[in-house]
Amino acid sequence: MxxxxxxxxxxxxxxxxxxxxxxxxxxxxxxxxxxxxxxxxxxxxxxxxxxxxxxxxxxxxxxxxxxxxxxxxxxxxxxxxxxxxxxxxxxxxxxxxxxxxxxxxxxxxxxxxxxxxxxxxxNYQLITQAFFVEFILILFSVMLYLYRSYQEEKKRVNRLNEQLIDQNAALKKANDKMQISNEALEVANLEIEKLTKLKERSQFARDLHDTIGHELTGLIMSLEVLKLSCEDETQIRGLQESIDQAREILRAMRDMVSANKDVISHENLYVALKQKMTHFSEQTAIVTKLNFQLFDEPTTEVISDVLYKVVIESMTNTAKHSRAKQFWVSFQSLSDGEILLKIHDDGGSDQALKLGNGLNFIKERVKRLGGEVTFELDIYGFRTTVKVPM
Missing domain, CATH: 1.20.1480 (hypothetical protein mp506/mpn330, domain 1)
Known part of the structure; x- marks a missing residue:
């Protein structure tokens, strides 16, 4: 208008x-x-x-x-x-x-x-004026058309620029997602590599125990029988030294198998937690992340069982008492021979923390292992920190 x-x-x-x-x-x-x-x-x-x-x-x-x-x-x-x-x-x-x-x-x-x-x-003046006026009208029309063409082209270029910006943003977003996927794939590959090594070590330990262990036991028994039938003191001493040496070898082998069993317990803990957290995400739509760095640290099945139950109880508390959308679990080994477990969700609150049955359960379990546990609640989320000796 x-x-x-x-x-x-x-x-x-x-x-x-x-x-x-x-x-x-x-x-x-x-x-x-x-x-x-x-x-x-x-x-x-x-x-x-x-x-x-x-x-x-x-x-x-x-x-x-x-x-x-x-x-x-x-x-x-x-x-x-x-x-x-x-x-x-x-x-x-x-x-x-x-x-x-x-x-x-x-x-x-x-x-x-x-x-x-x-x-x-x-007359000449009138004809000249007529041509001049017509020329002005034609020139004015051409200039307007050129101006209109320029504006339309400018709008077209702006639209193309906006489309290009949107495409660049979409491409950047896709690249970011791809980078995240690559990082996740790299972490998964490392975990697979660790698990593969653990399974190889586990199989090696079982084979060592089932073959060489049995053979050494049979050898010791044969030497014992031979010793009983021998009357020469020098030969008896030699047989006893061989028996002691065989027993030392058998003891060292059993220690190695036992150490590998301790490592295997970590494998079982990792797999169990991974499966449980995946199932938890499917049920609650809460995104879970597990950072596990204990594959090469020896510990006992009792400690693994307690740590497993601490994580499970924390997941239950998060599902019941918070509006969290993400749940993080991290296992690390400390230089002073302790295992550090950190559990964190983003379901924050400005209310004071009250220890219920679940948190008391965690506290008692960790205390039995000679460890310590702390709970923190603020607007950014709920955090559980556990330290237990290996």
């Missing part, structure tokens, strides 16, 4: 200026005012879209032609301003086909107005 308002004010001012010089009679004055009013009204009929009722633009062109016919001057140059407004609305808002048709119509009607003025006499 801003375009129509400026156009209406401009036409009104031009009309008033022209009437000052017209000194028109009352009947002709009404005709001139009426035609000008029609031109202004038609603009507002089309509205802010400027694309409705295209036929009204033809009426405007005819109205300007009639204004020139009813003026007492041969051609009223103020009315040429009306043609400029019509051309602006045509070129800026109509499609290409209508632009060609309406601009051609405007130029033809304007030319016709000059041709009719030749009835009062043809």
């Amino acid at each position: 801003k375009f129509n308002t400026i156009k209406g004010v401009t036409i009104l001012i031009a009309m008033l200026i022209s009437l000052v010089f017209e000194t028109a009679s009352q009947s002709r004055l009404f005709v001139l005012i009426g035609l000008s009013g029609i031109i202004i009204a038609l603009s507002f009929i089309r509205g802010s879209s400027h694309r409705r009722y295209t036929w009204t633009l033809f009426l405007e062109i005819i109205a300007v032609f009639l204004l020139n016919q009813y003026t007492r001057f041969n051609v009223n140059y103020l009315y040429i301003l009306f043609n400029l407004w019509i051309l602006a609305e045509i070129v800026l808002y109509q499609n290409v086909y209508k632009v060609v048709l309406l601009v051609t119509s405007t130029l033809m009607v304007s030319t016709l107005a000059f041709i009719q003025s030749f009835n009062y006499g043809v």
Whole structure:
């Protein structure tokens, strides 16, 4: 509507200026005012879209032609301003086909107005003015069309830039996800590698116990039988030394198998926790993360069992008493021979911490192992820290 308002004010001012010089009679004055009013009204009929009722633009062109016919001057140059407004609305808002048709119509009607003025006499000045006015109208139309083309191209480039920015953002997001996936895959590969080594060590320990262990036991028994049947003291001492050496070898082998069994308990703890936390996520929609760094640390099944139950009880408390969306568990070994277990969820609260049955259960279990446990609650989440000696 801003375009129509400026156009209406401009036409009104031009009309008033022209009437000052017209000194028109009352009947002709009404005709001139009426035609000008029609031109202004038609603009507002089309509205802010400027694309409705295209036929009204033809009426405007005819109205300007009639204004020139009813003026007492041969051609009223103020009315040429009306043609400029019509051309602006045509070129800026109509499609290409209508632009060609309406601009051609405007130029033809304007030319016709000059041709009719030749009835009062043809002279060089009038012809020059006619060509000049037509040139101005054509040049104005071309400039408007170039301006419109520039604006449309600018909008197209902006749209392409926005699409490119969106695509770059989507690509960056995809790259970030891929990087996270690669990191997760790398961690999974490391864990698989550790588990594979543990299984190999476990199998080696079992094979060692089942083959060499049995063979050494049989060898010791054979030496014992041989010793009983021997009468030479020197041979008896030699057989006893062989028996002691075989028993030492058997003891060392059993120690090694026992150490591997301790490591295997970590494997069982990791697998059990991984399965339990995965099941917990499926049931509660809480995202769980496990950081396990105890594969190479020897410990007992009792400690593994307590740590397992601490994590399970913490998951139960998180599901029951918080609105957490994430749950983290971390196992580490400390330089002073302790295992550090950290459990953290993001279900924070500003209320004071109260120890219920679940937390007391954790406290008692850890205390039996000679360890210590702390609980922390704030708006950022609930944290459990456990330290137990290996």
